Amino acid sequence: MAEQQPQENARQFIVQRIYTKDVSFECPNAPEIFRQEWQPAHEVTLNTRVNKLGEETYEVVLAVTVTTKIGDKVATLVEVQQGGIFAASGFSKEELGPLLGAYCPNILFPFAREVVSDLVIKGSFPQLVLQPVNFDALYAQHQQQAADANESAQPH
Template sequence: MTEHEQSPTERQFSVQRVYTKDVSFESPNAPDIFRGEWKPTHELNLNTRINQLAENIYEVVLSVTVSAKIEDKTAFIVEVHQAGIFSIGGFSEQEMGPMLGAYCPNLLFPYAREVVSDLVVKGSFPQLVLQHVNFDALFAQHHQQAMEEAQAEGAKH
């Protein structure tokens, strides 16, 4: 056997496509919301969904929802589902979680941030630029929480 034949499967990662899968913008209290002083509170929600399309081919969908309120009135709600198709192979099972749950959403976030900003401006509101999100930390936190819940569930039985 040659040296090349004995080596483990070569790792490969490529972005096949990045696209906006779904977009929603609502301003339920317009035009009245424009009459007052603009000092909103913002809420940001993030979620990811992973679909295996074929062997080593995955669709990752990053959902970003931002709402802005002035007191108890909603100024706007914007929701963007930014997706990508990724070819990923040669990684261990332990490595695939962070690849799909942190690395891919990290690549998608700048696209989603741009769509959110554009929609907010087109809704006649001041520009909103979302701050960078540490998907590695979010993934680690989610993973830790899932492990703790599994341990707690195991302790009940």
């Protein structure tokens, strides 16, 4: 029987840790905001950043900001930074971008969504469930914008 040799270029992806890095909840117009009819408008902003921790280890941070307004008054402002430490080996540079820029935020989003919901409820507001996000499409859009910006910066 032939012994199986470990493949040198085998891809490996490991979630090492998921954690809440930073949390902020503000209700700047309390208690007056509780007297108004609850017809909220929500604005959600997402941002990600990647920090290289080691040769094959990365921290990915998904920042979620949700601003809820009643008319022109801010009811709540919730900011959550959900972090994760991921090990990724055997991936090409072209594969690593979508892995860290789309796949990892997709893993982190349910955790961030839960923190947002819990904070809003603890502020005595109705539950807020953030809708699913297509991080693949957001990553592709970001890459296209970066390519367009690069192209327009080139001398013609």
